[in-house]
Amino acid sequence: MNKLPSRPKPFAPIREDSRLKNPGRAAPEIRVFPDEDSLADFALSVWEEASRARPFAVALSGGQTPVPLFRLLASRPGLPWSATRVFFADERFVPPGHPQSNLRLARETFLSRLPIPGQNLCAPRGEGAIAEAARGYESALRRLMAEWGREEALFDLVLLGVGEDGHTASLFPGSPLLEESVRWVGAETRPSVTPPRITLTLPAINRSRVVLFLVSGEKKAGILRRVAADRDPSLPAALVRPRAGRLIFAADRAAASRLG
Ligand code: 6PG
Numbered sequence: 297m298n299k300l301p302s303r304p305k306p307f308a309p310i311r312e313d314s315r316l317k318n319p320g321r322a323a324p325e326i327r328v329f330p331d332e333d334s335l336a337d338f339a340l341s342v343w344e345e346a347s348r349a350r351p352f353a354v355a356l357s358g359g360q361t362p363v364p365l366f367r368l369l370a371s372r373p374g375l376p377w378s379a380t381r382v383f384f385a386d387e388r389f390v391p392p393g394h395p396q397s398n399l400r401l402a403r404e405t406f407l408s409r410l411p412i413p414g415q416n417l418c419a420p421r422g423e424g425a426i427a428e429a430a431r432g433y434e435s436a437l438r439r440l441m442a443e444w445g446r447e448e449a450l451f452d453l454v455l456l457g458v459g460e461d462g463h464t465a466s467l468f469p470g471s472p473l474l475e476e477s478v479r480w481v482g483a484e485t486r487p488s489v490t491p492p493r494i495t496l497t498l499p500a501i502n503r504s505r506v507v508l509f510l511v512s513g514e515k516k517a518g519i520l521r522r523v524a525a526d527r528d529p530s531l532p533a534a535l536v537r538p539r540a541g542r543l544i545f546a547a548d549r550a551a552a553s554r555l556g
Pocket of ligand 1: 357358359360361362385386387388398456457458459463464465466
């Protein structure tokens with residue numbers, strides 16, 4: 297195995313692409329839907345649009361909110377699965393078959409029912425030393441993105457959720473990972489987060505053509521207002537701001553009830 301880069305070289309500053317309809321940081325788009333099913337239908341339409349890219353590089357989140365979308369995807373064998381490369385915005389540092397594994401959730405809800413080659417899945421290892429697993433995931437990401445000639449926009453779509461504390465992926469409030477400006481992957485090993493996790497960092501997430509937050513339920517109404525409307529910088533989810541892509545907050549009515 298090639299020697300892992302001791303420290304990834306800082307990638308070139310992003311040229312603001314004037315062809316994009318929102319050069320620079322796109323203002324957040326907020327879309328509200330009557331219920332979880334219509335929210336999932338919208339998310340599917342965003343996925344279908346983004347999947348025209350070749351390859352189609354998508355990063356998934358865990359949690360329960362994306363499950364209705366995952367179940368819709370399971371019934372779409374006609375999507376370009378052979379050209380779809382699945383990554384993970386974060387993963388719990390557990391073996392692949394563990395009940396808390398995001399890879400297991402994705403496999404069980406849709407990936408195992410679709411014609412997607414196994415080598416199209418790229419997830420962090422969940423065993424061994426977490427720092428080494430994070431570096432290995434970053435190395436695989438950098439290799440693939442270089443192979444595809446991607447610098448400004450790495451992912452075509454990143455699916456994210458919002459925790460009640462304002463975390464997203466596995467970027468939690470107060471985490472030193474929020475200061476990371478070079479690495480694309482980090483390990484969250486603080487005792488307050490169990491199990492430990494491996495996560496994309498903001499430099500990686502913010503290099504996406506589309507970031508789609510899916511938020512549902514009354515319990516998320518307060519935090520969604522602080523993240524999507526107030527853009528409270530103390531909250532990791534509010535720090536997600538694609539430099540040259542779309543930022544979409546899609547919520548059901550219950551979660552959007554405090555957006556005014
Ligand atoms: C994870 C997710 C995490 C999730 C939020 C929201 O691995 O758990 O990446 O960031 O998106 O905690 O979870 P729900 O969708 O279950 O509310």
